[in-house]
Amino acid sequence: VSADSPSVTSTDIWISLVSFVLIYIALGAADVFLMLRYARRGLDHEEAAESEVGPSVDAAPALTY
Amino acid sequence: MQLHTVWFVIVAIFWIGFFVLEGFDFGVGMLHTIVGRTGTERRVALNTIGPFWDGNEVWLVVAGAGTFAAFPNWYATMFSALYLALLLILAALMARGVAFEYKGKSDDHRWQSTWTWCTTLGSLLIPLLLGIGLGDLLVGLPINQNHDFTGNFFDLLTPYGVWTGLTLVGLCLLHGATFLKLKATDGVRLRAQSVARPLGGVAIALVLGHVIWTRAVAGGADVPEPVQILALIAVIFAARMAISNEYDGWAFSASAVAIAATIGSIFIDLYPNVMVSSTKAAYNLTVNNAASASYALKVMTIVAVIFFPLVLLYQSWSFYVFRARVKAPATPDQADG
Numbered sequence: 001v002s003a004d005s006p007s008v009t010s011t012d013i014w015i016s017l018v019s020f021v022l023i024y025i026a027l028g029a030a031d032v033f034l035m036l037r038y039a040r041r042g043l044d045h046e047e048a049a050e051s052e053v054g055p056s057v058d059a060a061p062a063l064t065y
Numbered sequence: 066m067q068l069h070t071v072w073f074v075i076v077a078i079f080w081i082g083f084f085v086l087e088g089f090d091f092g093v094g095m096l097h098t099i100v101g102r103t104g105t106e107r108r109v110a111l112n113t114i115g116p117f118w119d120g121n122e123v124w125l126v127v128a129g130a131g132t133f134a135a136f137p138n139w140y141a142t143m144f145s146a147l148y149l150a151l152l153l154i155l156a157a158l159m160a161r162g163v164a165f166e167y168k169g170k171s172d173d174h175r176w177q178s179t180w181t182w183c184t185t186l187g188s189l190l191i192p193l194l195l196g197i198g199l200g201d202l203l204v205g206l207p208i209n210q211n212h213d214f215t216g217n218f219f220d221l222l223t224p225y226g227v228w229t230g231l232t233l234v235g236l237c238l239l240h241g242a243t244f245l246k247l248k249a250t251d252g253v254r255l256r257a258q259s260v261a262r263p264l265g266g267v268a269i270a271l272v273l274g275h276v277i278w279t280r281a282v283a284g285g286a287d288v289p290e291p292v293q294i295l296a297l298i299a300v301i302f303a304a305r306m307a308i309s310n311e312y313d314g315w316a317f318s319a320s321a322v323a324i325a326a327t328i329g330s331i332f333i334d335l336y337p338n339v340m341v342s343s344t345k346a347a348y349n350l351t352v353n354n355a356a357s358a359s360y361a362l363k364v365m366t367i368v369a370v371i372f373f374p375l376v377l378l379y380q381s382w383s384f385y386v387f388r389a390r391v392k393a394p395a396t397p398d399q400a401d402g
Contacts (some may be wrong), residue, residue: 007215
Protein backbone atom coordinates (compact mmCIF):
# COMPACT_ATOMS: atom_id res chain seq x y z
CA VAL A 1 0.00 0.00 0.00
CA SER A 2 2.84 2.39 0.74
CA ALA A 3 4.24 1.88 -2.77
CA ASP A 4 1.09 2.77 -4.73
CA SER A 5 0.45 6.02 -6.58
CA PRO A 6 -1.60 8.29 -4.30
CA SER A 7 -3.12 10.13 -7.26
CA VAL A 8 -4.29 6.99 -9.11
CA THR A 9 -7.68 5.94 -7.74
CA SER A 10 -9.06 2.41 -7.65
CA THR A 11 -11.62 3.52 -10.27
CA ASP A 12 -8.72 4.35 -12.59
CA ILE A 13 -7.25 0.89 -11.99
CA TRP A 14 -10.61 -0.77 -12.75
CA ILE A 15 -11.05 1.27 -15.93
CA SER A 16 -7.61 0.29 -17.20
CA LEU A 17 -7.92 -3.38 -16.22
CA VAL A 18 -11.32 -3.78 -17.86
CA SER A 19 -10.14 -1.88 -20.96
CA PHE A 20 -7.13 -4.12 -21.46
CA VAL A 21 -9.22 -7.28 -20.94
CA LEU A 22 -11.70 -6.08 -23.56
CA ILE A 23 -8.98 -5.03 -26.03
CA TYR A 24 -7.20 -8.37 -25.74
CA ILE A 25 -10.48 -10.30 -26.11
CA ALA A 26 -11.29 -8.31 -29.27
CA LEU A 27 -7.81 -8.82 -30.73
CA GLY A 28 -7.89 -12.51 -29.76
CA ALA A 29 -11.25 -12.94 -31.52
CA ALA A 30 -9.89 -11.24 -34.64
CA ASP A 31 -6.89 -13.57 -34.54
CA VAL A 32 -9.04 -16.71 -34.23
CA PHE A 33 -11.20 -15.47 -37.13
CA LEU A 34 -8.10 -15.08 -39.31
CA MET A 35 -6.58 -18.43 -38.34
CA LEU A 36 -9.82 -20.30 -39.07
CA ARG A 37 -10.18 -18.49 -42.35
CA TYR A 38 -6.68 -19.31 -43.55
CA ALA A 39 -6.87 -22.88 -42.22
CA ARG A 40 -10.12 -23.54 -44.12
CA ARG A 41 -8.86 -22.03 -47.31
CA GLY A 42 -6.07 -24.62 -47.63
CA LEU A 43 -2.97 -24.39 -49.77
CA ASP A 44 -4.28 -24.93 -53.33
CA HIS A 45 -5.13 -21.32 -53.81
CA GLU A 46 -1.64 -20.06 -53.02
CA GLU A 47 0.14 -22.59 -55.25
CA ALA A 48 -2.09 -21.88 -58.24
CA ALA A 49 -1.56 -18.16 -57.93
CA GLU A 50 2.18 -18.60 -57.79
CA SER A 51 2.51 -20.82 -60.85
CA GLU A 52 0.24 -18.61 -62.95
CA VAL A 53 1.94 -15.32 -62.33
CA GLY A 54 5.47 -16.42 -61.55
CA PRO A 55 8.07 -14.15 -60.05
CA SER A 56 9.11 -11.38 -62.38
CA VAL A 57 12.16 -9.25 -61.85
CA ASP A 58 10.68 -6.06 -63.27
CA ALA A 59 7.29 -6.11 -61.55
CA ALA A 60 6.77 -4.09 -58.39
CA PRO A 61 6.75 -6.37 -55.34
CA ALA A 62 3.40 -7.31 -53.83
CA LEU A 63 2.13 -4.97 -51.13
CA THR A 64 2.74 -6.40 -47.67
CA TYR A 65 0.44 -4.19 -45.62
CA MET B 66 27.29 20.15 -17.71
CA GLN B 67 26.05 17.87 -14.95
CA LEU B 68 24.88 14.36 -15.74
CA HIS B 69 21.24 15.06 -14.90
CA THR B 70 21.29 17.89 -17.44
CA VAL B 71 22.85 15.53 -19.98
CA TRP B 72 19.97 13.10 -19.34
CA PHE B 73 17.38 15.84 -19.66
CA VAL B 74 18.86 16.56 -23.10
CA ILE B 75 18.86 12.84 -23.96
CA VAL B 76 15.19 12.46 -22.98
CA ALA B 77 14.36 15.55 -25.06
CA ILE B 78 16.25 14.03 -28.02
CA PHE B 79 14.22 10.82 -27.69
CA TRP B 80 10.97 12.82 -27.84
CA ILE B 81 12.25 14.85 -30.81
CA GLY B 82 13.38 11.68 -32.60
CA PHE B 83 10.03 10.05 -31.90
CA PHE B 84 7.99 12.87 -33.41
CA VAL B 85 10.33 13.40 -36.38
CA LEU B 86 10.12 9.68 -37.26
CA GLU B 87 6.71 8.54 -36.04
CA GLY B 88 5.28 11.94 -37.01
CA PHE B 89 5.28 11.09 -40.69
CA ASP B 90 3.65 7.72 -40.15
CA PHE B 91 0.94 9.33 -37.99
CA GLY B 92 0.43 11.70 -40.92
CA VAL B 93 0.29 8.88 -43.45
CA GLY B 94 -2.14 6.99 -41.19
CA MET B 95 -4.46 10.01 -41.01
CA LEU B 96 -4.15 10.76 -44.74
CA HIS B 97 -4.16 7.31 -46.33
CA THR B 98 -7.88 7.30 -47.16
CA ILE B 99 -7.62 10.80 -48.62
CA VAL B 100 -4.54 10.27 -50.80
CA GLY B 101 -5.67 6.77 -51.81
CA ARG B 102 -8.95 6.48 -53.72
CA THR B 103 -8.84 2.74 -54.46
CA GLY B 104 -7.95 -0.09 -52.10
CA THR B 105 -4.65 -0.57 -53.90
CA GLU B 106 -3.75 3.12 -53.62
CA ARG B 107 -4.50 3.06 -49.91
CA ARG B 108 -2.23 0.06 -49.56
CA VAL B 109 0.50 1.91 -51.47
CA ALA B 110 0.18 4.77 -48.96
CA LEU B 111 0.38 2.41 -45.97
CA ASN B 112 3.27 0.50 -47.52
CA THR B 113 5.40 3.66 -47.61
CA ILE B 114 5.52 3.45 -43.80
CA GLY B 115 5.22 -0.36 -43.60
CA PRO B 116 8.89 -1.11 -42.90
CA PHE B 117 9.39 1.86 -40.53
CA TRP B 118 6.47 2.55 -38.22
CA ASP B 119 7.25 -0.04 -35.54
CA GLY B 120 10.92 0.93 -35.44
CA ASN B 121 9.88 4.57 -35.10
CA GLU B 122 7.69 3.68 -32.13
CA VAL B 123 10.72 2.42 -30.22
CA TRP B 124 11.69 6.06 -29.70
CA LEU B 125 8.58 6.54 -27.57
CA VAL B 126 9.51 3.49 -25.51
CA VAL B 127 13.03 4.79 -24.84
CA ALA B 128 11.67 8.27 -24.03
CA GLY B 129 9.55 6.63 -21.32
CA ALA B 130 12.29 4.24 -20.22
CA GLY B 131 14.91 7.01 -20.17
CA THR B 132 12.63 9.09 -17.96
CA PHE B 133 12.06 6.10 -15.67
CA ALA B 134 15.76 5.39 -15.26
CA ALA B 135 17.18 8.92 -15.13
CA PHE B 136 14.32 10.78 -13.41
CA PRO B 137 12.28 8.30 -11.32
CA ASN B 138 10.37 11.10 -9.58
CA TRP B 139 9.43 12.72 -12.86
CA TYR B 140 8.30 9.34 -14.20
CA ALA B 141 6.24 8.60 -11.06
CA THR B 142 4.42 11.94 -11.10
CA MET B 143 3.98 12.14 -14.86
CA PHE B 144 2.74 8.58 -15.41
CA SER B 145 0.40 8.76 -12.41
CA ALA B 146 -0.99 12.13 -13.46
CA LEU B 147 -1.46 11.02 -17.07
CA TYR B 148 -2.74 7.55 -16.07
CA LEU B 149 -6.02 7.54 -18.04
CA ALA B 150 -4.53 9.57 -20.89
CA LEU B 151 -1.74 7.01 -21.22
CA LEU B 152 -4.33 4.23 -21.19
CA LEU B 153 -6.02 5.90 -24.18
CA ILE B 154 -2.65 6.32 -25.90
CA LEU B 155 -1.81 2.63 -25.34
CA ALA B 156 -5.21 1.52 -26.65
CA ALA B 157 -4.70 3.72 -29.73
CA LEU B 158 -1.16 2.38 -30.25
CA MET B 159 -2.46 -1.20 -30.04
CA ALA B 160 -5.41 -0.65 -32.38
CA ARG B 161 -3.27 1.18 -34.90
CA GLY B 162 -0.40 -1.31 -34.82
CA VAL B 163 -2.66 -4.32 -35.22
CA ALA B 164 -4.59 -2.51 -37.97
CA PHE B 165 -1.49 -2.32 -40.19
CA GLU B 166 -0.92 -6.06 -39.87
CA TYR B 167 -4.53 -7.28 -40.06
CA LYS B 168 -6.19 -5.05 -42.62
CA GLY B 169 -4.87 -6.76 -45.74
CA LYS B 170 -5.55 -10.25 -44.38
CA SER B 171 -9.22 -10.38 -45.41
CA ASP B 172 -11.21 -8.68 -48.15
CA ASP B 173 -14.40 -8.58 -46.08
CA HIS B 174 -15.81 -5.06 -46.29
CA ARG B 175 -16.55 -4.66 -42.57
CA TRP B 176 -13.15 -6.08 -41.64
CA GLN B 177 -11.38 -3.59 -43.91
CA SER B 178 -13.34 -0.56 -42.78
CA THR B 179 -12.87 -1.41 -39.08
CA TRP B 180 -9.08 -1.47 -39.44
CA THR B 181 -9.10 1.61 -41.66
CA TRP B 182 -10.85 3.49 -38.86
CA CYS B 183 -8.38 2.14 -36.29
CA THR B 184 -5.48 3.39 -38.41
CA THR B 185 -6.99 6.83 -39.02
CA LEU B 186 -8.28 7.50 -35.50
CA GLY B 187 -5.24 5.97 -33.79
CA SER B 188 -2.90 8.12 -35.88
CA LEU B 189 -4.90 11.21 -34.87
CA LEU B 190 -5.33 10.43 -31.15
CA ILE B 191 -1.74 9.55 -30.30
CA PRO B 192 -0.02 12.81 -31.36
CA LEU B 193 -2.98 14.80 -29.96
CA LEU B 194 -2.83 13.16 -26.52
CA LEU B 195 0.97 13.09 -26.32
CA GLY B 196 1.00 16.76 -27.33
CA ILE B 197 -1.46 17.59 -24.55
CA GLY B 198 0.77 15.70 -22.10
CA LEU B 199 3.94 17.49 -23.22
CA GLY B 200 2.21 20.87 -23.12
CA ASP B 201 0.99 20.11 -19.58
CA LEU B 202 4.58 19.57 -18.39
CA LEU B 203 5.35 23.20 -19.26
CA VAL B 204 2.08 24.96 -18.44
CA GLY B 205 1.78 23.12 -15.14
CA LEU B 206 -0.55 20.64 -13.43
CA PRO B 207 -1.83 20.64 -9.84
CA ILE B 208 1.06 19.00 -7.97
CA ASN B 209 1.52 19.11 -4.18
CA GLN B 210 4.63 19.23 -1.99
CA ASN B 211 5.00 15.43 -2.16
CA HIS B 212 5.08 15.68 -5.96
CA ASP B 213 1.70 13.98 -6.15
CA PHE B 214 -0.79 15.00 -8.83
CA THR B 215 -3.92 16.31 -7.10
CA GLY B 216 -6.19 16.88 -10.09
CA ASN B 217 -8.39 14.62 -12.22
CA PHE B 218 -8.47 13.57 -15.86
CA PHE B 219 -10.11 16.82 -17.04
CA ASP B 220 -7.42 18.93 -15.38
CA LEU B 221 -5.09 17.48 -18.01
CA LEU B 222 -6.99 19.28 -20.75
CA THR B 223 -5.24 22.61 -20.27
CA PRO B 224 -5.84 25.08 -23.14
CA TYR B 225 -2.10 25.34 -23.84
CA GLY B 226 -1.78 21.54 -23.75
CA VAL B 227 -4.67 21.14 -26.19
CA TRP B 228 -3.10 23.73 -28.53
CA THR B 229 0.23 21.86 -28.34
CA GLY B 230 -1.62 18.64 -29.22
CA LEU B 231 -3.37 20.26 -32.18
CA THR B 232 -0.08 21.78 -33.35
CA LEU B 233 1.53 18.35 -33.33
CA VAL B 234 -1.41 16.85 -35.22
CA GLY B 235 -1.10 19.63 -37.83
CA LEU B 236 2.66 19.13 -38.13
CA CYS B 237 2.24 15.34 -38.38
CA LEU B 238 -0.29 15.80 -41.21
CA LEU B 239 2.10 18.05 -43.15
CA HIS B 240 5.03 15.72 -42.36
CA GLY B 241 2.97 12.76 -43.60
CA ALA B 242 2.13 14.60 -46.83
CA THR B 243 5.80 15.45 -47.49
CA PHE B 244 6.75 11.84 -46.73
CA LEU B 245 4.14 10.51 -49.19
CA LYS B 246 5.40 12.97 -51.79
CA LEU B 247 8.88 11.55 -51.25
CA LYS B 248 7.98 7.85 -51.11
CA ALA B 249 4.81 7.24 -53.14
CA THR B 250 4.12 7.26 -56.87
CA ASP B 251 1.44 8.36 -59.33
CA GLY B 252 -1.99 9.31 -57.93
CA VAL B 253 -1.00 8.91 -54.28
CA ARG B 254 1.96 11.24 -54.70
CA LEU B 255 -0.05 13.85 -56.61
CA ARG B 256 -2.88 13.85 -54.07
CA ALA B 257 -0.37 14.19 -51.21
CA GLN B 258 0.94 17.25 -53.03
CA SER B 259 -2.53 18.77 -53.39
CA VAL B 260 -3.63 18.16 -49.78
CA ALA B 261 -0.35 19.77 -48.70
CA ARG B 262 -1.75 23.18 -49.70
CA PRO B 263 -4.48 23.41 -47.02
CA LEU B 264 -2.42 21.35 -44.55
CA GLY B 265 0.56 23.68 -44.94
CA GLY B 266 -1.56 26.76 -44.20
CA VAL B 267 -3.10 25.14 -41.13
CA ALA B 268 0.30 23.97 -39.86
CA ILE B 269 1.79 27.48 -40.22
CA ALA B 270 -1.13 29.00 -38.26
CA LEU B 271 -0.85 26.36 -35.53
CA VAL B 272 2.92 26.75 -35.16
CA LEU B 273 2.64 30.56 -35.09
CA GLY B 274 0.03 30.32 -32.35
CA HIS B 275 2.16 27.82 -30.46
CA VAL B 276 5.23 30.06 -30.62
CA ILE B 277 3.28 33.03 -29.21
CA TRP B 278 1.47 30.97 -26.55
CA THR B 279 4.69 29.25 -25.45
CA ARG B 280 6.31 32.65 -24.93
CA ALA B 281 3.34 33.73 -22.80
CA VAL B 282 3.43 30.50 -20.75
CA ALA B 283 7.19 30.31 -20.28
CA GLY B 284 7.55 34.01 -19.48
CA GLY B 285 11.00 35.56 -19.53
CA ALA B 286 12.02 37.13 -22.81
CA ASP B 287 9.23 38.40 -25.08
CA VAL B 288 11.32 37.65 -28.16
CA PRO B 289 10.90 34.14 -29.57
CA GLU B 290 13.87 31.89 -29.01
CA PRO B 291 16.04 30.98 -32.03
CA VAL B 292 14.56 27.45 -32.01
CA GLN B 293 11.03 28.86 -32.26
CA ILE B 294 12.02 31.09 -35.18
CA LEU B 295 13.58 28.00 -36.76
CA ALA B 296 10.28 26.11 -36.31
CA LEU B 297 8.36 28.91 -38.04
CA ILE B 298 10.79 29.22 -40.93
CA ALA B 299 10.87 25.43 -41.37
CA VAL B 300 7.09 25.03 -41.41
CA ILE B 301 6.70 27.87 -43.96
CA PHE B 302 9.49 26.36 -46.07
CA ALA B 303 7.91 22.89 -45.81
CA ALA B 304 4.47 24.19 -46.80
CA ARG B 305 5.97 25.95 -49.83
CA MET B 306 8.12 23.00 -50.99
CA ALA B 307 5.30 20.48 -50.40
CA ILE B 308 3.08 21.98 -53.11
CA SER B 309 5.86 22.17 -55.67
CA ASN B 310 6.40 19.46 -58.29
CA GLU B 311 9.99 18.95 -57.18
CA TYR B 312 12.03 19.34 -54.00
CA ASP B 313 10.51 16.22 -52.38
CA GLY B 314 13.56 15.74 -50.19
CA TRP B 315 13.67 19.41 -49.16
CA ALA B 316 9.99 19.44 -48.26
CA PHE B 317 10.39 16.36 -46.07
CA SER B 318 13.55 17.69 -44.40
CA ALA B 319 11.82 21.00 -43.68
CA SER B 320 8.76 19.37 -42.09
CA ALA B 321 11.13 17.20 -40.02
CA VAL B 322 12.96 20.31 -38.79
CA ALA B 323 9.64 22.03 -38.01
CA ILE B 324 8.55 19.13 -35.76
CA ALA B 325 11.98 18.81 -34.15
CA ALA B 326 12.17 22.55 -33.39
CA THR B 327 8.63 22.63 -31.98
CA ILE B 328 9.25 19.73 -29.56
CA GLY B 329 12.73 21.10 -28.82
CA SER B 330 11.32 24.51 -27.87
CA ILE B 331 9.02 22.92 -25.26
CA PHE B 332 11.95 21.19 -23.56
CA ILE B 333 14.19 24.27 -23.78
CA ASP B 334 11.52 26.36 -22.04
CA LEU B 335 10.90 23.58 -19.53
CA TYR B 336 14.51 23.34 -18.30
CA PRO B 337 15.52 23.25 -15.46
CA ASN B 338 12.01 22.08 -14.53
CA VAL B 339 10.76 18.73 -15.76
CA MET B 340 7.19 19.24 -14.57
CA VAL B 341 5.73 22.55 -13.50
CA SER B 342 3.33 22.66 -10.54
CA SER B 343 0.42 25.02 -11.07
CA THR B 344 -0.23 24.86 -7.32
CA LYS B 345 3.02 26.48 -6.25
CA ALA B 346 6.34 27.07 -8.04
CA ALA B 347 8.19 25.60 -5.05
CA TYR B 348 6.57 22.22 -5.80
CA ASN B 349 7.99 22.08 -9.35
CA LEU B 350 9.83 18.91 -10.27
CA THR B 351 13.28 19.85 -11.51
CA VAL B 352 16.25 18.03 -13.02
CA ASN B 353 17.80 18.25 -9.54
CA ASN B 354 15.04 16.93 -7.33
CA ALA B 355 13.72 14.32 -9.79
CA ALA B 356 17.01 12.70 -10.91
CA SER B 357 18.50 9.30 -10.05
CA ALA B 358 21.69 8.99 -7.99
CA SER B 359 24.85 9.94 -9.84
CA TYR B 360 26.13 6.33 -9.94
CA ALA B 361 23.01 5.22 -11.84
CA LEU B 362 23.34 8.16 -14.22
CA LYS B 363 27.01 7.32 -14.83
CA VAL B 364 26.25 3.68 -15.71
CA MET B 365 23.37 4.73 -17.97
CA THR B 366 25.54 7.27 -19.76
CA ILE B 367 28.10 4.56 -20.61
CA VAL B 368 25.34 2.24 -21.86
CA ALA B 369 23.76 5.01 -23.92
CA VAL B 370 27.09 6.03 -25.50
CA ILE B 371 27.62 2.43 -26.68
CA PHE B 372 24.11 1.51 -27.81
CA PHE B 373 22.58 4.74 -29.09
CA PRO B 374 24.90 4.88 -32.15
CA LEU B 375 24.15 1.19 -32.85
CA VAL B 376 20.41 1.84 -32.86
CA LEU B 377 20.90 4.87 -35.12
CA LEU B 378 23.02 2.74 -37.43
CA TYR B 379 20.55 -0.09 -37.93
CA GLN B 380 17.61 2.27 -38.19
CA SER B 381 19.37 4.30 -40.88
CA TRP B 382 20.21 1.05 -42.62
CA SER B 383 16.54 0.04 -42.75
CA PHE B 384 15.67 3.43 -44.26
CA TYR B 385 18.45 2.85 -46.82
CA VAL B 386 17.26 -0.68 -47.70
CA PHE B 387 13.66 0.51 -48.21
CA ARG B 388 14.63 3.75 -49.97
CA ALA B 389 12.75 2.97 -53.22
CA ARG B 390 9.41 4.62 -53.94
CA VAL B 391 6.39 2.37 -53.40
CA LYS B 392 4.27 1.63 -56.45
CA ALA B 393 1.22 -0.51 -57.07
CA PRO B 394 1.90 -4.00 -58.44
CA ALA B 395 0.88 -4.56 -62.08
CA THR B 396 -1.91 -6.96 -61.09
CA PRO B 397 -3.97 -5.67 -58.18
CA ASP B 398 -3.82 -7.84 -55.07
CA GLN B 399 -6.78 -10.10 -54.43
CA ALA B 400 -7.29 -8.47 -51.01
CA ASP B 401 -8.07 -5.25 -52.83
CA GLY B 402 -11.12 -3.38 -51.58
